[in-house]
Amino acid sequence: MNVQIQQLYTIARKTERRIIGLMSGTSLDGLDVALCRLSGSGPDTTVLLERFATVPYDEELKAEIRTIFAKREIEFEQLCLLNPYIGRLHGQLILDCLALWGLQPADIDIIASHGQTVYHAPKRQHGRAKFPNATLQIGDGDHVAATTGIITISDFRQKHIALGGEGAPLAVYGDYFMFSARGEHRILLNMGGIANFTYLPANQDAGTVFTTDTGPGNTLLDAYARRVLGKPYDEGGQLASRGNVNTELLNALKDNPFFGTSFPKTTGPEVFNTSYVEKAQAASQTTAVAPADLMATLVQFSADTIADAVGQLMQSGESYVVYLSGGGAHNPALTTAIQTLLPNCLFKRTDELGIDGDAKEAVLFAVLANECLVGGTTSFGDRQGVPTVSMGKISFPG
Ligand SMILES: Nc1ncnc2c1ncn2[C@@H]1O[C@H](COP(=O)(O)OP(=O)(O)OP(=O)(O)O)[C@@H](O)[C@H]1O
Numbered sequence: 001m002n003v004q005i006q007q008l009y010t011i012a013r014k015t016e017r018r019i020i021g022l023m024s025g026t027s028l029d030g031l032d033v034a035l036c037r038l039s040g041s042g043p044d045t046t047v048l049l050e051r052f053a054t055v056p057y058d059e060e061l062k063a064e065i066r067t068i069f070a071k072r073e074i075e076f077e078q079l080c081l082l083n084p085y086i087g088r089l090h091g092q093l094i095l096d097c098l099a100l101w102g103l104q105p106a107d108i109d110i111i112a113s114h115g116q117t118v119y120h121a122p123k124r125q126h127g128r129a130k131f132p133n134a135t136l137q138i139g140d141g142d143h144v145a146a147t148t149g150i151i152t153i154s155d156f157r158q159k160h161i162a163l164g165g166e167g168a169p170l171a172v173y174g175d176y177f178m179f180s181a182r183g184e185h186r187i188l189l190n191m192g193g194i195a196n197f198t199y200l201p202a203n204q205d206a207g208t209v210f211t212t213d214t215g216p217g218n219t220l221l222d223a224y225a226r227r228v229l230g231k232p233y234d235e236g237g238q239l240a241s242r243g244n245v246n247t248e249l250l251n252a253l254k255d256n257p258f259f260g261t262s263f264p265k266t267t268g269p270e271v272f273n274t275s276y277v278e279k280a281q282a283a284s285q286t287t288a289v290a291p292a293d294l295m296a297t298l299v300q301f302s303a304d305t306i307a308d309a310v311g312q313l314m315q316s317g318e319s320y321v322v323y324l325s326g327g328g329a330h331n332p333a334l335t336t337a338i339q340t341l342l343p344n345c346l347f348k349r350t351d352e353l354g355i356d357g358d359a360k361e362a363v364l365f366a367v368l369a370n371e372c373l374v375g376g377t378t379s380f381g382d383r384q385g386v387p388t389v390s391m392g393k394i395s396f397p398g
């Protein structure tokens with residue numbers, strides 16, 4: 001037997017595994033590195049988040065990625081070069097984290113690497129009948145494995161698509177395994193560049209667990225923070241809180257078929273970008289709107305579309321607890337607007353469930369890698385968006 005297969009087999013038979021989950025999301029702020037200790041699988045999974053770091057991307061790297069990010073037309077060579085480059089870079093950033101934490105690569109069983117999404121194209125969005133749902137993450141796992149010497153599981157989204165999903169949101173699996181609780185209807189609301197949520201019913205029925213993207217989270221706020229403030233984001237929602245919502249622009253922003261489409265659905269910065277806002281401004285004759293008012297309106301746009309989506313699943317007479325995660329949870333302008341729109345929900349953070357909200361998506365990939373090794377059997381019923389599936393591709397270091 002190939003010695004690396006033997007090693008994988010040994011890891012799969014352990015009662016507890018140390019897995020590093022990686023996420024680099026649509027905000028391009030950096031690489032989230034979550035060192036987790038996992039045991040069990042499926043609903044019996046237990047996760048201890050041992051260490052967490054966000055390694056910021058420098059401006060040069062962000063600029064390199066932006067040349068191909070969420071664009072219909074790109075320089076193909078740049079895509080080809082960035083694929084191994086990001087894999088090696090992520091590998092090196094893990095080695096840096098391990099050194100900082102006083103650990104060796106040999107202390108880690110598996111790396112779970114999401115990679116960098118560069119394009120997301122669900123069928124509803126690309127509209128080309130003969131083509132399926134599609135998504136592309138780069139930073140190939142072979143390079144992560146070879147750089148670190150650690151077996152790497154990566155490219156989780158393709159199997160989800162192969163079995164009928166849109167390749168996202170995958171959070172539903174981790175949310176159900178880690179956070180489902182009898183007696184409490186839970187909504188796990190993650191606000192990254194794009195916002196999504198998982199609904200976990202109080203009866204813990206996997207067949208009615210529910211997940212969807214809702215539309216923009218921070219992506220438009222960040223785009224205008226860069227443009228207006230020259231900063232990566234509107235710290236603490238300060239600019240937004242000085243402005244007033246422009247109703248004409250808000251209505252124009254909401255005028256998109258995505259919001260009327262039934263759940264589950266996914267989207268990305270391919271749709272929600274500065275030209276989307278500029279078109280809405282032109283349509284509503286609000287091109288002269290002041291920067292603070294524009295920011296306030298974009299916050300309200302995210303909040304309204306998030307609250308509207310969450311509100312659609314809530315049944316009257318039932319109570320729901322919303323657990324916030326992702327960078328948007330640090331923006332009081334956004335969180336206050338959402339809480340105002342959902343007055344009957346109790347709001348908490350996933351930190352209260354033992355997982356740092358900034359680490360949650362990276363932890364998710366550690367959970368998915370664990371499922372790839374020892375789980376993959378939990379049935380979520382025969383439903384769109386949550387196939388029963390074991391995801392990820394295995395890369396050996398040598
Ligand atoms: N203090 C803060 N004030 C305002 N916004 C903040 C703050 N901290 C983080 N953010 C927002 O959170 C963003 C990063 O969020 P996160 O890392 O969850 O996104 P992501 O994982 O890249 O996105 P996605 O989940 O869509 O892939 C920042 O770009 C910024 O918009």
Ligand SMILES: CC(=O)N[C@H]1[C@@H]2OC[C@@H](O2)[C@@H](O)[C@@H]1O[C@H](C)C(=O)O
Nearest residue numbers: 117120168169170171192194196361
């Ligand atoms: C294609 C892609 O990378 N989608 C991301 C993105 O960021 C948030 C939202 O859009 C979500 O659907 C997804 O990531 C999380 C981790 C998910 O799959 O649950």
